[in-house]
Amino acid sequence: MAFYIRTAGLTFRIEPNFSTIERYCAGYTCPADEAAINASVTLDEIEAERASAVKAALSEGRSAEFTQAQLEILTVHKKISEVIPKYGAFLFHGSAVEVDGEAYVFTAKSGTGKSTHAALWRKKFGERAVMINDDKPFILIRDGRAFACGSPWNGKHRLGSDLTVPVKAVYLLNRGNINKVYNIKKSEAFPSLYEQTYRPDDPGMLAKTLILLDKLASTAKLYRLYCNMQPEAADTAYEALEDRS
């Protein structure tokens, strides 16, 4: 039986092949909606995804054994990510946390420490901080503003919530012995932001993605953050927002 999920301000209809995906999407399901976008995939599409899933897993040193049920989760995510630029959203690789109603997004190559840094923010702010999505938030552009959105696809620790929060700042993370933060211009940040943005297979969707990413980069504060894994790293990052110099 089909089920419906809501993410990135949109509703998707999923006719599952395996029950795993419905459990995976728990917390994001919503009532049936005639206007929902179809995100169902066929067994052929699932198998077609296997090669790229294996390649990605090996590059990150993870197990490359996938059941079809696991691949269905990845394939549906890809299908959604392919179509959402049409509706003003795109998939971004990063950890997004909400503090006092605003979203802070930490982005970097896998293994740099995005999730670790987000965890430091949760420690610093306690209940004031809520994880939006620890790995792959959708970024929605609406009324000229960028919003970080929760989705079921939120990383191996499954940290996130069904939230849509205006983005205050994006931090490009680099490991460093000493915590340091620099305000950077859009032109400096853009290649790194693009590197962590999902590239659709369709040229039209890619063109839309660039326009949306440009909007994110134009409206959010942009920082390059060198950080270690000590609690002070979160202080350094957050204090940059106060610095008006």
Place this chain on the structure above:
Amino acid sequence: MKLNREFVTHSTENEHITVATGKSSFTGMLRSNQTAGFIIEQLKHETTEEEIAAALFAEYDAPEDVIKRDVHAVIEKLRSIGAIDE
């Protein structure tokens, strides 16, 4: 010659950007100044190196040999990332 259909451009305030879809092996971002961006834009329809040089010569105040060299360099760069259909 023409820009391969998997390649997409984007213009910001002072930069021209060329990227490729998930189907292409080129995962990077080619950042160009105004002149190189002009050359890439010419490749959105079927053209030749000579035609692009002529269009650039009409647009910019620069010696013809400099223009020809620039056009060639940009096209070679695009070729190296698989962005040119011959």
